[in-house]
Each structure stands twice: as structure tokens, then as C-alpha cells.
Amino acid sequence: MSKRYPKTLSAGANNTVIALSETEAGKLFIEDTRSDIGSEAEKMKFANTINGLVVKFIRLDLMPDDTEVLVMERLFPLDFRAFEYEKRQLIFEVFENELRQLHAQGFVHRDIRRPSDMPGFSFDNIFLTPSGIRLIDVGISALRSQVGDKLFNKFVEQELQELSAFETFFLNR
Ligand SMILES: Nc1ncnc2c1ncn2[C@@H]1O[C@H](COP(=O)(O)OP(=O)(O)O)[C@@H](O)[C@H]1O
Ligand SMILES: [Mg+2]
Structure with a gap:
């Protein structure tokens, strides 16, 4: 064995x-x-x-x-489709609040959506687990204290667009 x-x-x-x-x-x-x-x-x-x-x-x-x-x-992701639409709305709301809280405290993940020209699943750094959504892979994440306000604010703006794409995917699939 x-x-x-x-x-x-x-x-x-x-x-x-x-x-x-x-x-x-x-x-x-x-x-x-x-x-x-x-x-x-x-x-x-x-x-x-x-x-x-x-x-x-x-x-x-x-x-x-x-x-x-x-x-x-170690995380064990579940399939989004196993959850009722209303449940997914609640799960998304918690995710959005937590992501915005990270931004407010000076952390931006920067990799919640894979660029569309890259192969593979678009949202592979987002795991749905029994305790809600979790993020992996902070490889290209940025801290406000390291990159400064100008870049940080731009990264946050991009992340909120990616979040909106994820919302569509997560709720409508
Ligand atoms: N904490 C974890 N628990 C379970 N699987 C994980 C975990 N972290 C990473 N993985 C698995 O490894 C893959 C790659 O991890 P990631 O941190 O995204 O690395 P990369 O920088 O190569 O994208 C993930 O898509 C997932 O399949
Ligand atoms: Mg990754």
C-alpha cells in the first residue's frame, strides 16, 4: 500500500x-x-x-x-451547486463583508479571479467550505503598508470588479 x-x-x-x-x-x-x-x-x-x-x-x-x-x-472545498440560492446569497454576503474588512485593514488579495487568458478554472483560489468561503494563495497579495495608497487603492478597485464577476458566477450557475 x-x-x-x-x-x-x-x-x-x-x-x-x-x-x-x-x-x-x-x-x-x-x-x-x-x-x-x-x-x-x-x-x-x-x-x-x-x-x-x-x-x-x-x-x-x-x-x-x-x-x-x-x-x-488544509481545506476541503464543497461544490457551490449543493447549496440553495438563498443560502448562497447569505454565504456571498459574508464573503463580501470579510473581503471589504481585509481591504479596510490594508490587505488586498489580488488573485480571486484568474485572468481570462490563463487556462483553468477562473476562481480556483476561492474555496467554499462548511464554514463559508475561504481564500487561498496570497502569492501576489499586497499590503497597503508595502505598496502605498496609490497602488493599493487601484488593486482594491480591481478586486471589487473581480468580486462582482464571482457574485454572478456563484449565484447564477
Ligand atoms: N490550504 C489548502 N488546502 C487544500 N488544498 C490546497 C490548499 N492550498 C492550496 N491547495 C491546492 O493547491 C492548489 C494550488 O495552490 P495555490 O496556493 O493556489 O498555488 P499557486 O501559487 O500554484 O496557484 C490549489 O488550487 C488547491 O488545489
Ligand atoms: Mg492559486
């Missing part, structure tokens, strides 16, 4: 994500990629201090082969 963990969850363009256990997922950071484990961890931790929307950071660690890994809470 094959060993239970770690097991690959996703082998994406940038990072591989593995299941470390029933409760922990790990994003592997191979050296020489453009993504930076330290800043991704800091952004995740900052969002976690504001509310529960972004997946919870657990720790930074090394795999047995010395690969750097960002360990986070």
Missing part, C-alpha cells in the same frame, strides 16, 4: 501543494522560483490577524529533502 502522507494535492505552474496530514497542507517553495516563502507567510499571517477569510498559516518548515514548505490549514 502507498504511504498516506505526504501526498500531492496540486502541481501548479509555480508551486507544488501537498497534503501533510488530514489537517495540514504544505506549499513547497523550490529555490530559484520568483515566489518568496517569507513574504507569502507574512502576508498570510497579517490577513489572519484581521479575520478568518484567508487560510490559516501554521508554520514554516523543511521537508526531509530540505525543500522549504509553508504549512497551512
Whole structure:
């Protein structure tokens, strides 16, 4: 029988994500990629201090082969279609409030909708879970304190447009 963990969850363009256990997922950071484990961890931790929307950071660690890994809470998404329209409206409302709260506190996710010219599911960083919508992947997220007001406000404006596209998708599919 094959060993239970770690097991690959996703082998994406940038990072591989593995299941470390029933409760922990790990994003592997191979050296020489453009993504930076330290800043991704800091952004995740900052969002976690504001509310529960972004997946919870657990720790930074090394795999047995010395690969750097960002360990986070493992999420188990549900299918949107299993929920009544009215329930989805309520779930969306909570999501919108939490996203706006992140913006108000200086965090913008920036990746809730994949650009339409990129292959794959448009909203793959949005997970519907038993406790509502959660966001993963803060790889390109920005903090107001780092990028300044001008860029931050522009990113928020873009995010609200992406949110509106998600609303249409989530409620009408
Ligand atoms: N916390 C998690 N729980 C379960 N699966 C996850 C988690 N984080 C990432 N994944 C899986 O790994 C994929 C890629 O993760 P993501 O952080 O979006 O990396 P990338 O930067 O490659 O887009 C996700 O689409 C999902 O399938
Ligand atoms: Mg992603």
C-alpha cells in the first residue's frame, strides 16, 4: 500500500501543494522560483490577524529533502451547486463583508479571479467550505503598508470588479 502522507494535492505552474496530514497542507517553495516563502507567510499571517477569510498559516518548515514548505490549514472545498440560492446569497454576503474588512485593514488579495487568458478554472483560489468561503494563495497579495495608497487603492478597485464577476458566477450557475 502507498504511504498516506505526504501526498500531492496540486502541481501548479509555480508551486507544488501537498497534503501533510488530514489537517495540514504544505506549499513547497523550490529555490530559484520568483515566489518568496517569507513574504507569502507574512502576508498570510497579517490577513489572519484581521479575520478568518484567508487560510490559516501554521508554520514554516523543511521537508526531509530540505525543500522549504509553508504549512497551512488544509481545506476541503464543497461544490457551490449543493447549496440553495438563498443560502448562497447569505454565504456571498459574508464573503463580501470579510473581503471589504481585509481591504479596510490594508490587505488586498489580488488573485480571486484568474485572468481570462490563463487556462483553468477562473476562481480556483476561492474555496467554499462548511464554514463559508475561504481564500487561498496570497502569492501576489499586497499590503497597503508595502505598496502605498496609490497602488493599493487601484488593486482594491480591481478586486471589487473581480468580486462582482464571482457574485454572478456563484449565484447564477
Ligand atoms: N490550504 C489548502 N488546502 C487544500 N488544498 C490546497 C490548499 N492550498 C492550496 N491547495 C491546492 O493547491 C492548489 C494550488 O495552490 P495555490 O496556493 O493556489 O498555488 P499557486 O501559487 O500554484 O496557484 C490549489 O488550487 C488547491 O488545489
Ligand atoms: Mg492559486
